[in-house]
Amino acid sequence: MSKQAKRDIALVLALLALCAAAYFAVSSSRTEGNICEITVSGEVFGRFPLAREKAVDVNGLCTVVIKDGAVYVASSTCPNKTCVSHRAISRGGEAIICIPNAVVVRVLGGEADFVV
Amino acid sequence: MKRTAKLALCGLFVALAFGLSWVELLIPFDSLGIPGVKLGLANLAVMAALYLMGFLPAAAVSLARILLSWFVFGSFTAFIYSLCGGVLSLAVMCLIKRSGFFGCAGVSVCGAVAHNAGQLAAACALLHGTAVLYYAPVLFAAAVVTGALNGALLGRVLPALQKRFTKTE
Structure with missing residues (x-):
């Protein structure tokens, strides 16, 4: 060789x-996270507790669903749907990223304060 | 190699690179649980151009493929990401190849890793955050594996190509 x-x-x-x-x-x-933060092009769209079931419409770009302490993207307007096929996430630091729409769904651990 | 032969070969490699980037779209890595991973087959054509003709023709092939993908698949975001990855990847491959330290597989691995690094940098800039980096170890590991496979494959094919195309003086 x-x-x-x-x-x-x-x-x-x-x-x-x-x-x-x-x-x-x-x-x-x-560690297990308790809040999910959604940003669009770097701007915070909202923070939501993972404990409460909710479907969030993100500016018509995609629908984010919080269920059973985890969060996933249920539908999206982007062409490749990578974000939709991503498994549900629940641990701090994990993220689902939709590159075409510049949407980031991220799980935050600890006791960050949240809006909505 | 004659100028015309070079030109024809460049055209051939652009077509090959473009065809291979389409083939890549057919492999559903997204639903296999590792989203964002690609085989990087198009790099085979770019690397072949680099080894047979040098830096400038390889850059031409890479750029033409990226522009062509933009025009045909029509995604400006994808174009920006491809460009960041492609430029960094080719620069790194050219330098590593010139150093002579690594063989085909090593050059290909370095190119794949650089391609990923370029795209992650683009993602951090365009998404205004470092959320993507949590996934970086998976992407880099995939790049090492696919880069090594592509490089090993090219290493096998290259002697035949060199024999065929450098004799056309």
Whole structure:
């Protein structure tokens, strides 16, 4: 095996290990969230408690549903629907991102105060 | 390689890159639970151009593919993301290739990771926040895997291509 091929393999393994470490570091520091924050193009649209079931219409761009302590995007006007196929999220720091509509649904942990 | 041969080959690679980016759309990574992941097959054509003809033709192929996707699929947001990823990816691949430190697979992996980094930077800028970064480890891991596979594939094909296309003097 050539020197370059060995380095290629080492690079792949090192990067994968790094990703795995980052993944576990991020997910183990995550706690169950209690509030979901919706932003549109960086502006906060609203914060909602996960404990209360609710369907939120986000400026006609998409419908966000809060149910059983988790939040998901039920429908969206965007072309690829990546946000709709995303599983429901409930842990602090997790987010569902709709890139075409610039909508971010994010779960916040801790005791952030909320509106609405 | 003659200018005309170069030009024809560039056209061929643009068509290939464009076709491959369409094929990618058919694979439903979104419903497999890892949204946002792509195979990056179009990079095969860009890398082939880079190895056979050098930086400028590769940049031309990449840019033409991105513009073509914009015109055909019609999404300006996707265009901005592709451009950020594509520019950074090609710059990194060119430098790594020139250094000679890594082989095809290594160059491809670095390109895929750079592509992701460019798109994440675009996402942070366009969404005005860092919410996307929580997902970065998954995206980078996927980039390493797909980049390695693409690079290994190209590494196998490249000798044949080089033999065929550098003899057309």
